[in-house]
Amino acid sequence: MTHDSFDELAHAALDGTATPAQRSALDDRLATDSSVRERWLDIQAAYRALEQVPKVEPPLDLKPSIMRAVHAERRVAASAGASAGVRERVGRAFGLRLASAFAAGALVTVLVWPLVTGDRGGYGNLPASGMMMPGPGAATIDRLSLAAGTATLTIELVAIPHGVVARIEARAGADAELVLDHEATLAAESLREIEGQPLQVSITPGSVGLEFAGEMRCAVLLQGDDASKQPIRVTLRAGGMTSTGVLGQRPR
Amino acid sequence: MSDDPELDVIRRAQSGDARAFEALVDEYQGVLYNLALRMTGNPEDARDLTQTVFLKVWRNLASYDPRHRFYSWIYRITLNESLNFVQRSRPHSELDERLPATGAEPDDDVHASEMCEHIQGALMELTAEYREVIVLRHFQQLAYQEIAEILSIPEKTVKSRLYSARQLLGERLRQRGITSA
Numbered sequence: 001m002t003h004d005s006f007d008e009l010a011h012a013a014l015d016g017t018a019t020p021a022q023r024s025a026l027d028d029r030l031a032t033d034s035s036v037r038e039r040w041l042d043i044q045a046a047y048r049a050l051e052q053v054p055k056v057e058p059p060l061d062l063k064p065s066i067m068r069a070v071h072a073e074r075r076v077a078a079s080a081g082a083s084a085g086v087r088e089r090v091g092r093a094f095g096l097r098l099a100s101a102f103a104a105g106a107l108v109t110v111l112v113w114p115l116v117t118g119d120r121g122g123y124g125n126l127p128a129s130g131m132m133m134p135g136p137g138a139a140t141i142d143r144l145s146l147a148a149g150t151a152t153l154t155i156e157l158v159a160i161p162h163g164v165v166a167r168i169e170a171r172a173g174a175d176a177e178l179v180l181d182h183e184a185t186l187a188a189e190s191l192r193e194i195e196g197q198p199l200q201v202s203i204t205p206g207s208v209g210l211e212f213a214g215e216m217r218c219a220v221l222l223q224g225d226d227a228s229k230q231p232i233r234v235t236l237r238a239g240g241m242t243s244t245g246v247l248g249q250r251p252r
Numbered sequence: 253m254s255d256d257p258e259l260d261v262i263r264r265a266q267s268g269d270a271r272a273f274e275a276l277v278d279e280y281q282g283v284l285y286n287l288a289l290r291m292t293g294n295p296e297d298a299r300d301l302t303q304t305v306f307l308k309v310w311r312n313l314a315s316y317d318p319r320h321r322f323y324s325w326i327y328r329i330t331l332n333e334s335l336n337f338v339q340r341s342r343p344h345s346e347l348d349e350r351l352p353a354t355g356a357e358p359d360d361d362v363h364a365s366e367m368c369e370h371i372q373g374a375l376m377e378l379t380a381e382y383r384e385v386i387v388l389r390h391f392q393q394l395a396y397q398e399i400a401e402i403l404s405i406p407e408k409t410v411k412s413r414l415y416s417a418r419q420l421l422g423e424r425l426r427q428r429g430i431t432s433a
Contacts, residue, residue: 007415011411011414011415011418039419039422041422041426041431042418042419042422042423043418043419043422045422045426045430045431046418046419046421046422046425049367049370049371049374049421049425050371050386050390050421051390052367052368052371053290053371053372053390053391054368055282055286055391056285056286056289056295057282058281058282058285058286058299058302059285059295059299062281062285062299062302062303063274063277063278063281065303066277066281066302066303066306067270067274067277069303069306069307070270070273070306070307073307073310073311074268149337149340150340174336175308237300239304239333239336239340240297240300240301240304240333240337241297241300241337242300
């Protein structure tokens with residue numbers, strides 16, 4: 001004789017763990033108590049249905065994609081370690097090229113960069129409303145808004161002499177990733193953090209990656225001839241969702 | 253060296269060995285993908301979630317405490333990510349149509365595929381609390397005690413949730429014309 005509840009008997013029977021006494025008690029209940037029969041049929045249906053659902057093989061590109069992301073993280077972690085504490089990060093892999101370009105770029109940076117980024121009041125003191133205001137002589141080429149998961153992004157592309165500046169306003173409720181893929185003829189020369197800062201920055205040839213959470217306002221300077229005619233592919237990832245768009249001239 | 257080969261792999265991965273981490277991806281990508289798939293009902297979301305989970309695992313490996321079981325830790329991360337995703341995601345009614353198709357199928361396979369869609373649809377109608385115990389028990393074949401460890405709840409609670417979840421799932425399936433008969 002068992003005093004187990006009907007639930008315990010039924011689920012033990014279907015789990016295959018019922019003792020003979022429990023099995024017999026279940027049979028008795030089903031034979032004498034019509035109120036539990038429908039429940040029994042429902043539970044049985046659930047068990048049988050669940051047994052029919054096959055395991056699904058993960059997509060073939062899943063592992064390569066994971067490992068690419070992991071290797072990118074390692075590179076980012078290594079470069080972040082090398083430049084820890086530096087608020088304005090310059091693509092160190094391009095150090096030599098940057099040094100040679102510095103003389104030409106200095107004029108651009110001094111005269112144009114504050115206007116384009118809105119950084120008129122000194123670093124860290126920028127009024128929020130000034131961030132997206134085009135400065136004189138800076139022509140807005142394109143603007144794009146994306147959303148993925150809890151992240152939203154507005155990015156504005158502004159032309160400057162011998163380059164473009166991507167002005168970014170982004171917000172994310174959790175970890176998010178923003179990637180700007182650009183032509184290799186462009187060079188990501190610097191990142192200006194205006195409010196909030198990326199958790200991690202990755203600058204590699206043809207790509208700028210920013211990881212962030214919360215609010216982030218920054219500007220990325222890309223230099224190169226005909227920069228304003230080059231498309232920039234923007235990818236926003238957050239919470240397992242991905243959103244993409246293209247800034248500038250779209251690929252033909 | 254420890255007696256547990258997996259722990260050795262984890263320790264190597266903790267020290268930044270990407271090859272060791274790759275071995276963990278090999279070992280767990282299938283189960284985590286299926287876990288995310290059954291929690292979200294959508295293959296693309298499951299793929300993205302699985303990638304997100306592994307990245308989180310990579311970033312947080314240093315905080316993993318080897319006194320606990322590794323799979324409990326990564327299952328918990330996967331469930332959290334899936335639940336967060338589902339909470340801010342689309343209405344469940346859209347999910348049925350996005351289940352994995354298995355290509356051109358003969359009639360039996362079409363029937364099986366439709367059945368799977370109904371079952372996943374019914375599963376998505378359950379609360380996340382009920383869905384997770386069903387998924388862990390029936391798709392991951394975990395014991396009650398293992399589920400209790402992953403969800404940090406008493407084994408007794410696992411059982412009672414599972415009883416209710418199966419009952420509700422059976423009712424939902426009956427409403428869809430699927431019975432045990």
